[in-house]
Amino acid sequence: MIWDNAFAISIIPMLLKGLWVTIQLTLLGTLIAAVLGLVAAVIRRLNIPVVSPLVSFMVIFIRGTPLLIQAYVAFFVLPIYGISFNAFTTGVVIIGINYSAYMAEVYRSGIQGVSVGQWEAATALSLPTVRTWCRVILPQAVRTVIPMLGNYLIQMFKDSAVLSAITVVELMATAQSIGTSTYRYLEPLTMAGALFLLVSYPASRLVNKLERRYAPKQ
Amino acid sequence: MHPSNDPGSADAGRPDAPLPGGPRTDRITGLPTGSAPIVAGGPIVAFDNVSKNWGDNQVLKALNFNVNPGEKVSIIGPSGSGKTTILRILMTLESPTEGQVHVDGDVLWNVKHGDKIRETKVMRATRRKIGMVFQGFNLFPHMTALENIIEAPVHVLGMNKAEARDRAAELLQLVGLGAHMNHTPPQLSGGQQQRVAIARALAMRPKVLLFDEPTSALDPELIGEVLNVIRNLANSTDMTMLMVTHEMRFAEEISDRVVMFDHGSAVESGPPEQIFKNPQEERTRAFLQAVLKH
Numbered sequence: 001m002i003w004d005n006a007f008a009i010s011i012i013p014m015l016l017k018g019l020w021v022t023i024q025l026t027l028l029g030t031l032i033a034a035v036l037g038l039v040a041a042v043i044r045r046l047n048i049p050v051v052s053p054l055v056s057f058m059v060i061f062i063r064g065t066p067l068l069i070q071a072y073v074a075f076f077v078l079p080i081y082g083i084s085f086n087a088f089t090t091g092v093v094i095i096g097i098n099y100s101a102y103m104a105e106v107y108r109s110g111i112q113g114v115s116v117g118q119w120e121a122a123t124a125l126s127l128p129t130v131r132t133w134c135r136v137i138l139p140q141a142v143r144t145v146i147p148m149l150g151n152y153l154i155q156m157f158k159d160s161a162v163l164s165a166i167t168v169v170e171l172m173a174t175a176q177s178i179g180t181s182t183y184r185y186l187e188p189l190t191m192a193g194a195l196f197l198l199v200s201y202p203a204s205r206l207v208n209k210l211e212r213r214y215a216p217k218q
Numbered sequence: 219m220h221p222s223n224d225p226g227s228a229d230a231g232r233p234d235a236p237l238p239g240g241p242r243t244d245r246i247t248g249l250p251t252g253s254a255p256i257v258a259g260g261p262i263v264a265f266d267n268v269s270k271n272w273g274d275n276q277v278l279k280a281l282n283f284n285v286n287p288g289e290k291v292s293i294i295g296p297s298g299s300g301k302t303t304i305l306r307i308l309m310t311l312e313s314p315t316e317g318q319v320h321v322d323g324d325v326l327w328n329v330k331h332g333d334k335i336r337e338t339k340v341m342r343a344t345r346r347k348i349g350m351v352f353q354g355f356n357l358f359p360h361m362t363a364l365e366n367i368i369e370a371p372v373h374v375l376g377m378n379k380a381e382a383r384d385r386a387a388e389l390l391q392l393v394g395l396g397a398h399m400n401h402t403p404p405q406l407s408g409g410q411q412q413r414v415a416i417a418r419a420l421a422m423r424p425k426v427l428l429f430d431e432p433t434s435a436l437d438p439e440l441i442g443e444v445l446n447v448i449r450n451l452a453n454s455t456d457m458t459m460l461m462v463t464h465e466m467r468f469a470e471e472i473s474d475r476v477v478m479f480d481h482g483s484a485v486e487s488g489p490p491e492q493i494f495k496n497p498q499e500e501r502t503r504a505f506l507q508a509v510l511k512h
């Protein structure tokens with residue numbers, strides 16, 4: 001198969017549309033992961049009977065099964081029980097929940113990294129629990145978490161290709177469908193790969209910068 | 219790494235500098251500034267039969283220990299004798315295994331052996347009468363000095379922000395850091411951080427202020443500035459002060475009473491002249507000999 005320039009150029013608009021879907025998936029998925037992960041980490045730390053162990057179990061469960069299976073179950077099995085959403089919504093929620101389990105661990109180490117003296121100072125000042133978390137502990141914990149969040153965002157950007165399996169028409173699915181309908185796979189797949197790299201490489205550089213900026217000061 | 223000269227000597231002999239920030243008033247404690255504290259009868263801090271065990275290690279042994287209102291008490295004693303534990307129990311950072319602690323007539327702890335420890339409403343209310351200055355400062359590093367100080371007055375006492383800021387500015391003046399309001403802890407030296415921490419504790423108008431070795435994390439050249447602030451507080455307020463310290467000369471100078479601890483018991487308690495010049499207990503004598511030798 002020889003590279004066909006004219007064909008390659010002709011499919012650029014379609015691929016860019018796919019890329020846009022991938023970017024939306026990633027941004028929304030990361031948002032969900034960042035919020036749910038934080039909630040999960042705080043709940044685990046609060047040691048609430050029943051609730052905290054349940055959250056811990058869910059985190060282990062999610063981390064222990066492949067994203068592809070979670071997506072399949074959500075998209076093809078849950079509708080049998082009357083729970084169904086379109087492919088994009090399902091994809092965003094599933095990848096968000098999946099990554100939240102990893103984010104929870106990141107937040108946990110961030111929270112653990114805040115020195116016990118900070119908790120003690122808050123107690124000595126009689127600060128209410130909610131205020132202690134929101135104003136004292138989390139701002140310090142999240143600071144150390146920001147670069148990791150960036151890394152997960154980039155990883156999710158690439159991982160979201162898995163969601164083509166549940167018919168989300170993102171960049172990978174677009175490239176595949178161009179292939180099946182034209183019998184030319186070289187151009188769409190190569191270009192899709194190039195587009196992934198074109199976004200993820202500068203993003204990695206940016207994350208590296210953030211990493212340096214938010215490195216713990218001492 | 220640091221020169222091993224006598225820490226604190228630079229300032230220990232200096233006469234009291236007047237408080238920066240004007241008159242010594244009840245602004246700090248909320249109490250009248252007369253020399254005699256109002257003794258409504260009874261101690262402000264009372265430990266009754268307080269024990270603390272860490273596994274098999276009995277750190278406090280059925281301790282009875284009182285502090286009178288306005289009293290400046292220094293606690294001395296060898297490492298591991300339970301000095302920090304006393305302060306931490308008062309600040310509710312640690313629970314006793316057994317015993318009662320009263321502060322200003324209110325129950326802080328009432329624990330029987332084997333009780334499950336629960337934070338109670340009464341405890342939370344009583345805790346507000348106590349402030350603590352930590353060895354490691356424990357300032358909130360992501361907030362400015364001013365923000366550190368107004369945080370609790372605004373969000374615990376419900377003070378309005380403008381008023382809290384004014385008071386924080388006054389307190390920063392008081393500790394000689396009027397020009398450092400908007401600095402964050404990483405921008406301040408250890409001595410400056412500890413002075414901000416003292417201002418932060420004062421902002422809550424505690425009736426009892428605890429100090430746990432407030433200068434032992436500091437470089438020798440920074441100890442004096444912190445001791446000066448504490449000395450001025452001791453001389454100018456009716457606030458009760460309870461300080462664990464290894465600065466013997468300082469304890470001798472500012473204390474109304476010095477208590478010697480060993481193995482979880484108060485082995486001797488008396489005016490500084492007695493403890494330092496004429497100790498009655500062999501263990502006090504031995505301890506002082508050991509620490510003053512250096």
Ligand SMILES: Nc1ncnc2c1ncn2[C@@H]1O[C@H](COP(=O)(O)OP(=O)(O)OP(=O)(O)O)[C@@H](O)[C@H]1O
Nearest residue numbers: 272275277295296297298299300301302303304462
């Ligand atoms: N969290 C803990 N777990 C187990 N043992 C502890 C804990 N905290 C303190 N201890 C023990 O309690 C004893 C008294 O400790 P404490 O900190 O009150 O001593 P201290 O008189 O303040 O000593 P130092 O002068 O070294 O500060 C020590 O033997 C210490 O090992």
Ligand SMILES: [Mg+2]
Nearest residue numbers: 301302303462
């Ligand atoms: Mg100690």
